[in-house]
Amino acid sequence: MSAATPALPVRAERLWAALLAATLMNLPLGSVYAFSVLLRPIEQELAIPRSALSLVFGLCTAGFTVGSVGAAFLYRLAPAPILVLASALAAAGGIAMAATASGLPQLLLGYGIVFGTGGGVAYILLQQGVNMLVRRRQGLVNGYIVSLYPMGAMIATPAFHACNEAYGWRTTLWGLAGVLVACGVAAALLARHGGARLIPPQSKTPAGNTATGPAVLGATFFKLSTTFFLAASAGLMVLSQAREIVAAYGGAATLAVAATTGITGAIALARISGGWLVDRFAVPHVMCAAHGLALGGGLLVILLPSPITAVLGLGMVGLGYGFVSGATAGGIGLYWRPADYGRVAGRTYIAWCLAAISLPVLAGYLFDITRQYDTAVLIAAGANIAGMAMALTMPRRGWREGG
Numbered sequence: 001m002s003a004a005t006p007a008l009p010v011r012a013e014r015l016w017a018a019l020l021a022a023t024l025m026n027l028p029l030g031s032v033y034a035f036s037v038l039l040r041p042i043e044q045e046l047a048i049p050r051s052a053l054s055l056v057f058g059l060c061t062a063g064f065t066v067g068s069v070g071a072a073f074l075y076r077l078a079p080a081p082i083l084v085l086a087s088a089l090a091a092a093g094g095i096a097m098a099a100t101a102s103g104l105p106q107l108l109l110g111y112g113i114v115f116g117t118g119g120g121v122a123y124i125l126l127q128q129g130v131n132m133l134v135r136r137r138q139g140l141v142n143g144y145i146v147s148l149y150p151m152g153a154m155i156a157t158p159a160f161h162a163c164n165e166a167y168g169w170r171t172t173l174w175g176l177a178g179v180l181v182a183c184g185v186a187a188a189l190l191a192r193h194g195g196a197r198l199i200p201p202q203s204k205t206p207a208g209n210t211a212t213g214p215a216v217l218g219a220t221f222f223k224l225s226t227t228f229f230l231a232a233s234a235g236l237m238v239l240s241q242a243r244e245i246v247a248a249y250g251g252a253a254t255l256a257v258a259a260t261t262g263i264t265g266a267i268a269l270a271r272i273s274g275g276w277l278v279d280r281f282a283v284p285h286v287m288c289a290a291h292g293l294a295l296g297g298g299l300l301v302i303l304l305p306s307p308i309t310a311v312l313g314l315g316m317v318g319l320g321y322g323f324v325s326g327a328t329a330g331g332i333g334l335y336w337r338p339a340d341y342g343r344v345a346g347r348t349y350i351a352w353c354l355a356a357i358s359l360p361v362l363a364g365y366l367f368d369i370t371r372q373y374d375t376a377v378l379i380a381a382g383a384n385i386a387g388m389a390m391a392l393t394m395p396r397r398g399w400r401e402g403g
Helices: 015-034 036-046 050-074 080-099 104-131 138-167 169-194 219-248 253-278 283-303 307-335 338-356 359-370 374-391
Strands: none
Touching: 015 036, 015 050, 015 080, 015 104, 015 138, 015 169, 015 253, 036 050, 036 138, 036 169, 036 219, 036 253, 050 104, 050 219, 050 338, 050 359, 080 104, 080 169, 104 138, 104 169, 104 338, 138 169, 138 253, 138 307, 219 253, 219 283, 219 307, 219 338, 219 359, 219 374, 253 283, 253 307, 283 307, 283 374, 307 338, 307 374, 338 359, 359 374
């Protein structure tokens, strides 16, 4: 009589817990998009020019990209909760270092490299965990996840402004470090409760099965990344410097802060909507229309410059970027299989990094020279035109549709 094969324990899978973990961690990480609120007080206290401070934001996105790409190499080193907690503590440590900065080098190291890298690792770990659990509406779910950064900025912008005015920017950063620690602990516990894994079980990966969708570095990847890069160049310029752009067009401080908050909120909604749309329409069509919306916003600012049109135009640019970002996150889920999601997404964020260190930094440099943002807005409009053309070269079908 042969012995029965012992049954493997059933692994609890709770998508809601994985989504809540991603929500709690990514909201404070999204405060990076509220960096424009920190520009003026740091500039005044440390006498650092605007272009150099723009480089801090650019380096932070570079660190985020390094963390995003590197996260896939950590999957097998430790369980997801441990990795999430470690990356959250690293991000908090970077912010604490920036809070004690006496000059540009410490800001670059703390805020740019340490915070950015820790945040990138945490982001991909949580996103990969969710995608290993989600079974339907991948576009909507991933659109929601990428919306959390601008949602976090929408919360952080008025909070940072109020704290800067009352206590100074250093206290603002210390508060952010504390929030990152608390949210990191909560996210790690939720990741454990949710039962999300970072790699598929061996029993579900038959030997010789190589059907993983398009090549990670193939034509589809480069077309998707380029379309995303062109939208992000314009969108990140708006996100990183919205407050100062509105002020440059004559807007009062209150209007500038309100516009920054409203724009980040609109981008968050657009990211969710962009993911939802690619569940229903072809990815290239959604992306082309989104670039067209951003182009209209840029032309509005160029042709009818005023405080009100600046707010409306920048909002349209931000919305276009948000739709493209959500469509990119959803498109990865449609073009590639769940086990590859984090690996592909991490490499896609290289385009986000390049966008952050191109037009936003150039816009800061042009402002230092001319005290205006007109040329930067014109360049952004050109990027949107190129993005419309590139989007239409992408495939309409993904692996789930047999394409």
